[in-house]
Amino acid sequence: MPSVLVVEDNAALASMAKAIIEDIIGFTACVARNGAEAKSLLKNDPQRFTVALVDLNLPDAPNGEIVPVVQSYDIPVIVLTGYFGDELRKKMIELGVVDYVLKKNISAYEYACHLAQRVHRNHSTKVLIVDDSKSALLMLKRHLEIQRLQVITAENGKDALLKMAEHPDIKLVITDYNMPEMDGFELIQQLRIRHPKDQLAIIGLSSSGEARLSAQLLKSGANDFIGKPFSYEELLCRVNQNLDYLDHIQDIRDAANRDYLTKLHNRRYFFNEGKLLHQRALFQETPLSLAMIDIDHFKKINDRYGHEAGDTALKHMADLLRGEFPDDLVARFGGEEFCILSTTDSANTYKRFDEFRRKVADSLVHEDNYQFGFSVSIGISSVQNEQLDASIHAADLNLYRAKEQGRNQVISSCQSQ
Numbered sequence: 001m002p003s004v005l006v007v008e009d010n011a012a013l014a015s016m017a018k019a020i021i022e023d024i025i026g027f028t029a030c031v032a033r034n035g036a037e038a039k040s041l042l043k044n045d046p047q048r049f050t051v052a053l054v055d056l057n058l059p060d061a062p063n064g065e066i067v068p069v070v071q072s073y074d075i076p077v078i079v080l081t082g083y084f085g086d087e088l089r090k091k092m093i094e095l096g097v098v099d100y101v102l103k104k105n106i107s108a109y110e111y112a113c114h115l116a117q118r119v120h121r122n123h124s125t126k127v128l129i130v131d132d133s134k135s136a137l138l139m140l141k142r143h144l145e146i147q148r149l150q151v152i153t154a155e156n157g158k159d160a161l162l163k164m165a166e167h168p169d170i171k172l173v174i175t176d177y178n179m180p181e182m183d184g185f186e187l188i189q190q191l192r193i194r195h196p197k198d199q200l201a202i203i204g205l206s207s208s209g210e211a212r213l214s215a216q217l218l219k220s221g222a223n224d225f226i227g228k229p230f231s232y233e234e235l236l237c238r239v240n241q242n243l244d245y246l247d248h249i250q251d252i253r254d255a256a257n258r259d260y261l262t263k264l265h266n267r268r269y270f271f272n273e274g275k276l277l278h279q280r281a282l283f284q285e286t287p288l289s290l291a292m293i294d295i296d297h298f299k300k301i302n303d304r305y306g307h308e309a310g311d312t313a314l315k316h317m318a319d320l321l322r323g324e325f326p327d328d329l330v331a332r333f334g335g336e337e338f339c340i341l342s343t344t345d346s347a348n349t350y351k352r353f354d355e356f357r358r359k360v361a362d363s364l365v366h367e368d369n370y371q372f373g374f375s376v377s378i379g380i381s382s383v384q385n386e387q388l389d390a391s392i393h394a395a396d397l398n399l400y401r402a403k404e405q406g407r408n409q410v411i412s413s414c415q416s417q
């Protein structure tokens with residue numbers, strides 16, 4: 001679990017920050033009450049901290065001396081201060097802190113803790129920046145890297161489209177509009193053909209004094225715009241707002257399509273997506289097979305080790321499935337039953353699932369207070385020329401036979417085994 005270093009001498013504020021980080025954000029928090037404690041925590045295990053919330057005024061470091069110390073361990077710093085002035089603002093920006101927050105009330109801590117969560121997520125978030133000016137690109141890159149984003153650069157629209165193809169997981173594009181080869185408007189329009197607004201955020205950059213440009217950027221499909229010249233803080237707020245928006249949409253999508261416990265897809269998603277895969281396979285005459293997998297004697301696991309251990313076994317099973325079938329549609333159908341729709345080589349389907357069965361039987365679920373293994377029974381059917389429902393039914397019958405014949409085995413009605 002990610003850990004946040006909180007350096008704060010005021011006990012009430014420190015425990016409030018800890019409560020927000022642990023109860024709302026779901027990270028762990030480690031509190032240092034002064035600079036010396038912070039140094040000792042950092043020396044012992046610097047890698048554990050994903051970000052630090054640092055009070056500028058500590059008894060043994062009254063002028064923010066602890067900030068560069070934390071940064072020297074390559075930990076991003078969010079500064080909290082009771083005093084807000086232009087000089088301080090300038091000094092902090094020059095030091096490369098993620099943000100500085102005025103400690104006025106509880107909302108300042110809420111803001112800082114959510115920002116910490118954002119910075120943590122940024123480590124795996126790719127941003128493409130597009131500008132024909134090398135100096136503008138450099139400045140933007142530096143600002144975004146302070147926020148721990150992975151930055152990819154392009155010098156015009158055409159180059160940007162190539163970079164998008166190379167990195168399909170880019171989540172945000174920040175583009176200038178006035179560029180050679182392909183300008184910002186055309187780039188945005190091209191991007192929108194494949195990438196809807198709720199999956200790729202685009203921020204257009206427009207020069208001040210060209211008010212109509214911002215409206216045009218938005219009409220071409222940008223989610224947002226920033227007028228040039230912009231401050232580091234405005235960029236930070238806009239970028240975070242757009243990335244948070246994408247994450248919220250993804251959270252809503254996951255809540256609808258994924259199982260809460262295992263994070264595998266749920267039955268509803270399986271049917272929606274499975275019908276499309278089925279149609280495509282029939283049209284392209286490619287093989288498709290379906291497997292129903294059920295944990296054997298699962299009730300006994302619950303009865304013997306408790307419901308929580310049962311949940312851990314289900315998560316363990318989900319991890320094994322994710323590892324073994326990364327390219328297939330895998331869902332938790334309900335209870336201890338899982339379903340896989342596979343487009344990979346039907347000639348080897350039986351072998352693949354039998355190897356998986358063995359792998360499950362050889363693995364162990366272990367926590368501090370228990371350790372146990374379990375087996376699975378698997379029924380397989382072929383999907384060609386049948387309705388998806390009929391294939392599920394056929395796989396279910398095979399699963400039933402596998403249970404009847406003693407469990408811990410695979411039964412298939414696919415022609416090639």
Ligand SMILES: Nc1nc2c(ncn2[C@@H]2O[C@H](COP(=O)(O)OP(=O)(O)OP(=O)(O)O)[C@@H](O)[C@H]2O)c(=O)[nH]1
Pocket residue numbers: 261294295296297298299300302306307308309310311314334335336403407
């Ligand atoms: N811990 C936990 N248990 C669950 C969950 N969903 C269903 N179960 C339990 O799974 C058990 C399924 O039991 P049965 O249907 O009798 O099947 P089984 O014990 O696996 O036996 P066979 O399938 O015949 O090998 C029930 O006791 C359910 O309460 C869950 O999310 N967590």
